[in-house]
Amino acid sequence: MLKKAAEDLSWLKTSHHMEISELAFELGADIFGVADLDAIRGYPVYPENLLESFDFGITVGVKLPDPIFDLLPESRPVYSRYYVVANDLLDNIALRLSRYIEKEGYKALPIPASKVIDGLYWRSYISHKAIARAAGVGWIGRNLLLITPEFGPRLRLASILTDMPLKAGKPAKNRCGKCKECIDHCITKALHFSEFENYPEREEVFDVDKCASKLKEFAADPNIGTMVCGICIKVCPWGKKNKA
Numbered sequence: 001m002l003k004k005a006a007e008d009l010s011w012l013k014t015s016h017h018m019e020i021s022e023l024a025f026e027l028g029a030d031i032f033g034v035a036d037l038d039a040i041r042g043y044p045v046y047p048e049n050l051l052e053s054f055d056f057g058i059t060v061g062v063k064l065p066d067p068i069f070d071l072l073p074e075s076r077p078v079y080s081r082y083y084v085v086a087n088d089l090l091d092n093i094a095l096r097l098s099r100y101i102e103k104e105g106y107k108a109l110p111i112p113a114s115k116v117i118d119g120l121y122w123r124s125y126i127s128h129k130a131i132a133r134a135a136g137v138g139w140i141g142r143n144l145l146l147i148t149p150e151f152g153p154r155l156r157l158a159s160i161l162t163d164m165p166l167k168a169g170k171p172a173k174n175r176c177g178k179c180k181e182c183i184d185h186c187i188t189k190a191l192h193f194s195e196f197e198n199y200p201e202r203e204e205v206f207d208v209d210k211c212a213s214k215l216k217e218f219a220a221d222p223n224i225g226t227m228v229c230g231i232c233i234k235v236c237p238w239g240k241k242n243k244a
Contacts, residue, residue: 016104017167023100024060027093031061031148031155033135036168040134043199045126046117053107054161056168057131060093061148061155062086069154069234076218080226083156087113090158098160106164113158128157130199136169140199143182143191143232144206147175152239153232173197182232188214191232 017034024032035057045051064086068079094110101108115124129146132138138148145153174197183191190210194200202208215227233239 013165013167016164020058020097020101020164020166024058024093024097027096028062028089029060029093030063030151031059031132031137031157033059033132033137034166034168035059035131035134035136035171037134037161039171040127040130043127043130044123046123050125051161053163054109055163056161056166057126057134058097058160058162058166059128059132059135059137059157060090060097060159061132061137061146061151061157062090062093063151063155066154066239069230069239072230072234076228076230077223077225079230080218080224080228083226083228086156087158090156094158094160098162101160101162101164104164106162108164109161111159111161113156126159126161128159131159132157133199134169134171136172139172139174139176140196141174141182141236141238142176142180142193142205143186143236144200144202145233147236147238149238152236152241154236154239171198179237181235181237185231185235187229187231 021032037051037054037057041051064082068075068082072079090113098108098110111125117124129140132146133140138146141147141153143153146157147153180193183193188210190207192205194205215229218224218229219227
């Protein structure tokens with residue numbers, strides 16, 4: 001009986017996974033994955049009981065066109081515009097996937113692609129990157145961004161928390177090797193070298209205040225108007241590899 005129940009659950013997870021992933025790609029996602037939330041239950045979340053009702057985290061990603069990054073810094077106003085457009089697309093995908101999940105009888109909470117919570121020191125409800133890494137679609141690079149084999153860091157992310165039985169991936173380990181391109185080219189010198197495999201302590205490798213100060217300058221520029229920089233994304237070899 002236990003073996004039959006396990007087989008039924010496995011079949012259910014696979015079936016749901018295929019349905020949700022197909023819908024995500026139909027809606028415009030370039031990246032899809034599922035994380036077992038047990039892999040990130042020690043990470044900062046808001047509120048503290050955010051994960052109590054959920055078992056899995058769905059990650060969806062949308063890639064931005066390569067020339068947006070290749071032409072930086074001159075293309076920063078273009079990057080600013082399509083950063084917002086990509087976030088809106090991701091929020092739309094997350095909402096529609098969540099509605100589908102609820103119609104199937106499960107709970108779903110879409111987490112906005114870009115939403116900093118006041119008082120949380122430049123953090124959101126939960127880290128999209130942590131969910132994506134736990135899902136195995138990419139790893140955390142030395143620029144503290146998600147890096148995927150397909151697109152490098154040239155994408156935006158959103159997440160959905162759910163109790164729908166799904167087939168989870170395995171957490172990915174850092175594959176940056178000895179590369180320090182993002183550290184060497186950071187215009188604020190906010191990134192610091194560290195050897196790590198999984199998800200580093202942010203304060204050890206990243207000076208949030210230095211980066212945020214420069215992003216605020218860009219947001220105040222009427223030609224840009226959004227807190228975007230993009231240099232550490234531009235120089236990442238994994239993003240350039242995709243073009244080759």
